[in-house]
Amino acid sequence: MGQKISRRAFLRGGIAAAAGLAASSIPGASAAAAPQEKTQLATLLDISKCVGCEACVEACSEVNADKYPQPKKPFPKMYPKRVPVEDWSEKQDVTERLTPYNWLFIQHAIVNVNGEEQEITLPRRCMHCVNPPCVKLCPWGAARQLENGISRIDSDICLGGSKCKKVCPWDVPQRQTGTGLYLDILPSFAGNGVMYKCDRCYNRIAEGELPACIEACPEDVQTIGPRDEIIQKAHALAKEINGYIYGENENVGTNTIYVSPVPFEALNKTIEKGKGKPHLKPVKDTMAQANNLTTAMALAPVAGIAAAVGKFVKLTKNRQ
Amino acid sequence: MKVQPAILSKAPNRSVRYVYLITVFFLTLTGFGQMPIFKRYYIADIPGLGWLAQFYVTHYIHYLAAVLILALVSYLIIDYLILQKKRIRLTASGYVRGTILAGILVSGIFLVLRNLSGGRFVPEFIIFLDIAHLGLVMTFLIVAGYCMVRKRRWVTQR
16 A cells, blocks of 8 residues: 555656556556656655565666676776775675675664564665765766756766765765776776666656666565655654654655664664675764855855955054 | 055065965865875875875865865955055966966855755766866966966066
């Protein structure tokens, strides 16, 4: 039921929503409707429903295979030697973590639910922050945020410097060496491939389709819709199951909202964390400190002008 | 009473000149620090320079220095217009440097707006801003280096 509502909400803004829904026999799956592009779309993940079957992982790989890197070998010799070669092309079947060839994986947690030890599984991928530091701090504009809230990395522009990964609170983007624009510039001295991560099937959404992971899930774990509606649904669900929410306020807000029957603090303690395996800790606003200086920046010219005028007034008084 | 000009190359305004030079130095350093180069090329390994590999730190210091340069440029422009205009004028190299600096500031302001939550420009414009900002800085450094070597000043007496 929830899935149907969400799909309806997802399609609400579509120009041809009515016609599309009328024409479609499979609810929401292939409706010929374009979603409202300027509305930030968020996903709600009810992890109490997730059974860890990896149908989403497989669907993601299948649908996005043509976006995956095709590195040229041998790789250019890198200078200085400390520059790491990151090659996943021989390990494309790795699914237990994020890689350039695996943008979604299932994380496992053993927790106590109502006095009973239970395994909880949850799909992990890019959180698609409302104010994504990977996009804002990319020095080349290779990472971009679409008006519908998706942040994606343009593999034609990315130089693979990995800054997006370092500034990402969850270290999500993953690098593949030997591919991308850097090969045409100074391959030995600048750049190191391309960064890859979930783009929430931006191309499918643009065509009015659902992201592959949502469509393929047999348990309807995920729903997608306008962010404010998804937040409302998340709160309603959390209230209903006496659960907890993650992603609503992390990094001031993301477009990936998890609802769990157990506290995320408990989940975070037990999930395997590390390279390509994001945590579930609270995250403060990563851009806040610098952005707080924006007011000072706006006032700086006023201070400069005041100082010059003050000097003029002082000199005029002295002259008299 | 004779009014002292607040120009960058005159001894009475040495403090203004030093503030300008230090600000430009940190803007350039932290600006280049936005690219992942300082760690790659061992510069961040030099004791005391580890912060150059921390993107949020360099980003914050870049913003701080931007506050200073905006205040300083505003001060110098108004000081020139209301006190110095009759006595001094910008040299040709001063115009060139001023124009490039203006371009750096304008592109920088757009990038600051881009970084605000909800601040969105079309991706092509962001790429243009990034490249323009970096290109103008490099041009400015070359021109400023040339002027330093050739002892070309920003202003001269009328």
